[in-house]
Amino acid sequence: MKINWRKLMTTLAIPAAIAAGVYAYEPPAELIEYRTEAEQGDTIWSLCARVASDYDNMQELVYRTMQENHISDPGELQPGQLIVIHVRRMV
Template sequence: MKSLIRRIRWARIGCILCGLLAAGAVGYGCYRDSLDTELVEYRATVEEGDTLWGIVAKAATDKEDMSKLTWQVMHDNRISDPGHLQPGTELIIHVKKAREL
């Protein structure tokens, strides 16, 4: 009976330690990604025939979510109708700086 209790206690302690280790790994991953987020500002001038998506795509990296970035550019530049961009308008685009290896 005593050895059964010891096995149960060790199993419970092992499960608790695995849970704490997993929580620590997830927490560290979130912390690490938020540390070096540096934004770079790009300025683009709208030309005849340009689309907002096309302008944003020139400044975005492969890891950017284009939908979110396009929405952010619309919000930052107070664009209510992206289908009617005026040529000559200067857009400010903030993107995350690509990490250097």
């Protein structure tokens, strides 16, 4: 009996690829919203550091906070400005 190796490999590769994709899938983390008011001398980094969890990457958190609050120049943060920060829920 001759084995069709191409057909056999295709038959095995598809379920293996699906299983690898399911195993590698990480559902999006649940985020908690914090609202804080900037004070004199605050930076986006310092505001994010106050509420960040151990599961947050500070660079990503600062970038995401700037994007969500439409801040193009972090040097223009004004006292009294409301900043919304979304951090990962600690498990």
